[in-house]
Structures are given as C-alpha cells and as structure tokens.
Amino acid sequence: MSPATSRIELPSPAPGTRRTLLVHRYGTPGARPKAYFQAAIHADEIPGLLVAQHLLCGLEQAHAAGRILGEVVVAPVANPIGLSQHLNGRLLGRFDHESTGNFNRGFPDLTAGALERLQGKLSADPVTNVALIRATLRAVLAERRAARETEALKLALLDLAIDADYVFDLHCDGEALLHLYASRWQADDALALGAELGAAAILLEEEPGGDPFDEACASPWWKLRAALADEGPVPLAGFAATVELRGQADVNDDYAVTDAAALLRFLQRRGVVAGEPGPLPEPRCEPTPLDGVDVLTAPAAGVLVYRKRLGERVAAGEVVAELVDPLGEPVGAARTPLRSATDGLLFARMTERLARPGQKFCKVAGRKPLSHRQAGKLLED
Ligand SMILES: [Zn+2]
Structure with a gap:
C-alpha cells in the first residue's frame, strides 16, 4: 500500500x-x-x-x-x-x-x-x-x-x-x-x-x-x-x-x-x-503526579524576575521568582518573593516577563500531590 x-x-x-x-x-x-x-x-x-x-x-x-x-x-x-x-x-x-x-x-x-x-x-x-x-x-x-x-x-x-x-x-x-x-x-x-x-x-x-x-x-x-x-x-x-x-x-x-x-x-x-x-x-x-505540579501564580501585576533557571531543583518555600512593582515606593523596594509550594523540578516558565494578577507563570514538578491542586482543574486555561 x-x-x-x-x-x-x-x-x-x-x-x-x-x-x-x-x-x-x-x-x-x-x-x-x-x-x-x-x-x-x-x-x-x-x-x-x-x-x-x-x-x-x-x-x-x-x-x-x-x-x-x-x-x-x-x-x-x-x-x-x-x-x-x-x-x-x-x-x-x-x-x-x-x-x-x-x-x-x-x-x-x-x-x-x-x-x-x-x-x-x-x-x-x-x-x-x-x-x-x-x-x-x-x-x-x-x-x-x-x-x-x-x-x-x-x-x-x-x-x-x-x-x-x-x-x-x-x-x-x-x-x-x-x-x-x-x-x-x-x-x-x-x-x-x-x-x-x-x-x-x-x-x-x-x-x-x-x-x-x-x-x-x-x-x-x-x-x-x-x-x-x-x-x-x-x-x-x-x-x-x-x-x-x-x-x-x-x-x-x-x-x-x-x-x-x-x-x-x-x-x-x-x-x-x-x-x-x-x-x-x-x-x-520518575513519573510524578500532575496534581503534584505547583503552578506558581502572580498575586499582582509586575515585572517577573526569575531566581531559578529551567531545570533547577527547588525546595518547598524557596524563592523561584520576584515580582517587581515598577510603580512601587520607595523606589526599588517593592519586590514580592514568589515561592514554590513543593520540592521539585522547575520545568516550565511563561515567555512574558510582565505578569498580570492571577497569571500562572511557571511550573515545578513535585512528587507529592498538593492539596490546593484539584482533580478536574489541573490544566491552565
Ligand atoms: Zn499546547
């Protein structure tokens, strides 16, 4: 054929x-x-x-x-x-x-x-x-x-x-x-x-x-x-x-x-x-559960400055990125640390460097299911 x-x-x-x-x-x-x-x-x-x-x-x-x-x-x-x-x-x-x-x-x-x-x-x-x-x-x-x-x-x-x-x-x-x-x-x-x-x-x-x-x-x-x-x-x-x-x-x-x-x-x-x-x-x-992926979310608008590279392992509580408010005062002080909720591998980041409130910007694959991740709502929009 x-x-x-x-x-x-x-x-x-x-x-x-x-x-x-x-x-x-x-x-x-x-x-x-x-x-x-x-x-x-x-x-x-x-x-x-x-x-x-x-x-x-x-x-x-x-x-x-x-x-x-x-x-x-x-x-x-x-x-x-x-x-x-x-x-x-x-x-x-x-x-x-x-x-x-x-x-x-x-x-x-x-x-x-x-x-x-x-x-x-x-x-x-x-x-x-x-x-x-x-x-x-x-x-x-x-x-x-x-x-x-x-x-x-x-x-x-x-x-x-x-x-x-x-x-x-x-x-x-x-x-x-x-x-x-x-x-x-x-x-x-x-x-x-x-x-x-x-x-x-x-x-x-x-x-x-x-x-x-x-x-x-x-x-x-x-x-x-x-x-x-x-x-x-x-x-x-x-x-x-x-x-x-x-x-x-x-x-x-x-x-x-x-x-x-x-x-x-x-x-x-x-x-x-x-x-x-x-x-x-x-x-x-090893395979890991999708509900063990911490999808980090920006709490507010700001410039996203990563502290971790793709492929780096991060610990729970560790800062993965900082969110800089370009209108913040005093100048240079308004930085919000954004932390991983799990021990795992930083395997994906969004391309843009300006986050909007609620925007999902990176993913850390951990071994343990996370309580804030819900079956049926595991994928981004
Ligand atoms: Zn796709």
Missing part, C-alpha cells in the same frame, strides 16, 4: 475562505497497531510542526523499505484555523478568535454514547471487545454534527485518532524542558515514551479537566472498563500522550531530528514500524 495523502475540508467560515486539514497515511488501512500524530493544535506551538516533518521523512523511508507493519496517520498541521490568527505581527494560536475557547479543550467525551450501545454486547474475548468498542466509538462520533469551523476541526481530528492504539499530540510550553502528560492508567507506556524522548518530567493524572484531546482519545477505555466490569474484559487499547516539545522558541533541526527519531523508535518497539530500535534509554525522571 503506498502512502496516501488526503485533505479534509472544514466548513467555510466566511464567503471566499475555506481551510483544509492535510492528512498523511502510511500502511494498510485497518492494520494494527495504529499510531496517530498531530502537531500544533495550539497553533502557536511550532516545534511540533518541524518534528512532524522529520517524522514524515522517516516514515517515507520506512515505507520505501517495506517496514510499515501497522498504520500511521499524521496531521502535520492540526490547526489551520489557529495558524491564521495573526494580530499586530504575532501569532495567537491557543484560543479561538471565534470564541470557542482554548483549541485543546472541549473535545467530546464519547463514553456515554458508546456505553449505551455496548451494554449486553461484550464477550469474554478481549480482542473482540476492543474491535467492538472501537467501531462503537467511531459510530458515536460519526453522528456528531458541527456547524462551526473549530468544532468541525475538533471532530475531524478526533475521527482520525479515536481508534488508534497510540496517539501523540505534539505541543510545547512557553519556555520548557521536554515533558509529557498522560493518564496514570497508562503509566508504563508513558514511562517508556518519556525514556525514549529523554523527558525531564512525566506528569500523570486521572482527571485533568477541560476535555483535552489526549483525554478524549484515551479515557473512554478506562471509563468503559469500569462501567462494563461485570460484562467482559476491556483492555486499555488506546494510549494517548501530550508531548511538550520544550519551549516555543526551541525550533531547530537538531532537536527535531532527535525527537522524530525517538518517536520512530517508540513505533518500532510497539511493532508499528519494523526495525531494531536498540536498547531503551534510561529514563531521566
């Missing part, structure tokens, strides 16, 4: 304007395992766009050598809507200017619709159940309709991924070390992926809140497993991870070649692509 390229048309948002979603497919449709990649659903997160290009080159080579065993689907530009949002010379791709909110929130949870149809249908055979659940999730999704362009984009992306064995959503943070978000139900896969990529933090959650893309893909499996526990075995057949490819300015071929090679080795280890990946690198970190 030769690689195929298709274009999914999104609804025209205005007369004379129409955007399309480009999709590359490798391997035989329906072959297993299936992997799905998408880059820059937050459209101002450019590292994934370059990693996807190197990944596609690797997949072309694998195809030419007959080494695609399963199926690989790649949306190299997951958000053409966000990429068009330019204002005063800046790309603003995190929130939809059409007011549907954060582009990586509000993906539909297909669990309830699938559960209705699956009750009384499972068998004792997990393989048959997986195929039935995948078909059911696809059927439930196919009945959804979206008038708005962004909602149609979300359904189209989910449709490409919902039946995949492995889903990789490529993002980045403001300034950051490479890190991952995944479910605690899939800690082993997350640890293996993190080791492959050299992740500095692997953040596991049960309920992040906000319905991001990775959760929409993977969570029906553990939710259905719990709901149908008396009816038959339900393996967790869809792993999904949000891969944060460092910071917004970390766009270069050295990083992208390395990251794409790591993703291809993960596919080799999982039998999606043939080849010898070599030994799995030692993980750089």
